[in-house]
Amino acid sequence: xxxxxxxxxxxxxxxxxxxxxxxxxxxxxxxxxxxxxxxxxxxxxxxxxxxxxxxxxxxxxxxxxxxxxxxxxxxxxxxxxxxxxxxxxxxxxxxxxxxxxxxxxxxxxxxxxxxxxxxxxxxxxxxxxxxxxxxxxxxxxxxxxxxxxxxxxxxxxxxxxxxxxxxxxxxxxxxxxxxxxxxxxxxxxxxxxxxxxxxxxxxxxxxxxxxxxxxxxxxxxxxxxxxxxxxxxxxxxx
Numbered sequence: 001x002x003x004x005x006x007x008x009x010x011x012x013x014x015x016x017x018x019x020x021x022x023x024x025x026x027x028x029x030x031x032x033x034x035x036x037x038x039x040x041x042x043x044x045x046x047x048x049x050x051x052x053x054x055x056x057x058x059x060x061x062x063x064x065x066x067x068x069x070x071x072x073x074x075x076x077x078x079x080x081x082x083x084x085x086x087x088x089x090x091x092x093x094x095x096x097x098x099x100x101x102x103x104x105x106x107x108x109x110x111x112x113x114x115x116x117x118x119x120x121x122x123x124x125x126x127x128x129x130x131x132x133x134x135x136x137x138x139x140x141x142x143x144x145x146x147x148x149x150x151x152x153x154x155x156x157x158x159x160x161x162x163x164x165x166x167x168x169x170x171x172x173x174x175x176x177x178x179x180x181x182x183x184x185x186x187x188x189x190x191x192x193x194x195x196x197x198x199x200x201x202x203x204x205x206x207x208x209x210x211x212x213x214x215x216x217x218x219x220x221x222x223x224x225x226x227x228x229x230x231x232x233x234x235x236x237x238x
Contacts, residue, residue: 025052036069065102181225
């Protein structure tokens with residue numbers, strides 16, 4: 001597996017012109033900002049993942065989010081999957097509320113994680129009118145897609161879109177209004193069909209090809225739509 005700079009250069013060569021490195025706590029947010037300072041194709045998000053064992057330092061995240069290369073608050077959300085590797089369920093929602101309020105205060109979009117928690121995530125997001133953002137790594141059915149679209153959110157698709165077994169995801173990708181479509185890697189997860197090993201940003205082109213086929217577009221049309229959507233939602237990206 002290449003180091004991060006090699007992975008980004010490989011992605012840019014493949015045609016991926018903008019990347020957002022997500023923070024899952026203060027330390028990784030600092031790392032994402034350092035990457036963004038070092039490479040013109042990379043931007044950063046300041047976040048606190050619900051699988052953390054302790055809550056976010058909102059004052060520190062506010063300070064980090066002031067950096068001009070930070071374009072979003074993320075990754076944030078709720079994770080109610082069973083297992084020992086997730087944060088305390090009874091505290092996750094309070095963390096999430098605080099992070100959404102930070103995003104609203106700073107005028108930044110949010111990148112939202114959902115796992116076995118769609119109803120709760122929808123309820124919390126709906127209680128924050130004016131909030132903008134994206135539901136990342138879309139994995140839910142069309143009915144849920146309509147509910148999150150009604151809140152004004154974008155939906156983002158990863159390498160799972162390339163798998164014909166994931167027909168519910170592919171159906172959503174066909175129905176999302178074109179101005180709400182985004183693509184992502186979620187590396188090292190979301191490896192496309194036919195690839196092996198951890199996901200690499202360059203392989204997002206596989207996902208783009210699958211989406212273009214589903215929508216009946218050529219890649220140039222999709223690229224134009226994606227760049228417009230990224231620029232609209234993440235207004236600090238240039």
